[in-house]
Amino acid sequence: MLEPFTLPFVQEGLLEILLLSVAAGLIGTWVVLRGLSFYSHAIGTAAFPGLVLADGLGFPAALGAKLAAPDTPVVAMVGDGDFLMTFQELATAVQYNIPVVSVVLNNQGWQAIRDLQIIAYGEEAVYATMFEHGSEPLTPHIADAARAFGAHAVRISQPDEVAPALEHALALGGPAVIEVMVDTGLGTSGGLAPGWWDVPVPGYFEKRRAAYERERRDERI
Numbered sequence: 001m002l003e004p005f006t007l008p009f010v011q012e013g014l015l016e017i018l019l020l021s022v023a024a025g026l027i028g029t030w031v032v033l034r035g036l037s038f039y040s041h042a043i044g045t046a047a048f049p050g051l052v053l054a055d056g057l058g059f060p061a062a063l064g065a066k067l068a069a070p071d072t073p074v075v076a077m078v079g080d081g082d083f084l085m086t087f088q089e090l091a092t093a094v095q096y097n098i099p100v101v102s103v104v105l106n107n108q109g110w111q112a113i114r115d116l117q118i119i120a121y122g123e124e125a126v127y128a129t130m131f132e133h134g135s136e137p138l139t140p141h142i143a144d145a146a147r148a149f150g151a152h153a154v155r156i157s158q159p160d161e162v163a164p165a166l167e168h169a170l171a172l173g174g175p176a177v178i179e180v181m182v183d184t185g186l187g188t189s190g191g192l193a194p195g196w197w198d199v200p201v202p203g204y205f206e207k208r209r210a211a212y213e214r215e216r217r218d219e220r221i
Contacts, residue, residue, distance in 0.1 A: 056085030062100045063093060073101075073170055080106040080142060087142075090149040093175035101169045101176045103162075107183075108139040120199040121208065146177035153177040 062076035076083075083104045093100060117125050146153035152172050154165055162180065169176035198219075201212040 055082045058082050059100070059102055060086050060089055062102070063089060063098050066098050066100050074099075075166070075170075076100060076102045078102060078104055079111075080104055080108065080139065081111075083142070084140070087145070090146055090151055090175060090177070094150040097174055099173050099175060101166065101178065103166065104142055104177060104179045105182050106139060106142060106179055108137045116197060116199055119197070120201055120212075121205060141179075143177060143179040146179075149175075151175040151177055153179065155179040155181065157181040 058078040059076045059082075062074050066072075066074040083102065092098070141155065143153040143155040152169060152174060153176065154169075156162065156165055156178065157180070162178070165178045169178060198216065199212075201209045203209050
């Protein structure tokens with residue numbers, strides 16, 4: 001499995017892309033805040049919705065972008081949690097042959113929320129954010145499901161597989177999904193949120209509460 005936010009593994013494959021729809025959550029945060037050099041590789045690239053807007057918009061936004069600019073290659077870069085919210089729109093993409101390529105970084109959970117839980121409350125407070133049964137990961141095979149809709153799809157897990165898969169998907173001229181299995185560990189997940197997040201900490205976490213109050217006093221807007 002590869003580290004999800006080492007952006008150079010995607011840059012080469014996106015040289016000719018002019019529209020990039022970026023999902024909310026970890027994907028948007030890291031692409032926009034940590035990967036601005038990404039955009040210098042793609043003339044006219046636009047990123048939306050990005051950052052902390054509602055999950056689920058990344059893929060439908062890409063479909064709309066493609067309909068608005070049919071001669072422009074469009075890629076949606078989304079996480080599995082975001083993509084699965086509006087995954088059914090693949091039926092629309094196939095029905096009307098809307099050639100959007102979705103790069104789905106599958107970290108098998110709501111890791112943006114998990115990582116905030118760890119930052120604010122500690123690892124023992126993580127709850128209902130990972131897709132698992134017991135301690136075993138439980139995630140759909142997104143590529144298989146996409147093929148069931150009639151889209152081209154592939155699952156990959158190595159950095160050197162990304163650019164060829166993306167180039168091939170773009171060349172097909174139809175709806176396509178590239179499912180990228182990524183490392184889920186805190187740190188490589190991209191998880192330590194940039195900046196300071198105002199996540200209230202209850203008083204029974206005495207040390208964490210004291211740190212929260214100190215950081216809140218020091219906040220500058």
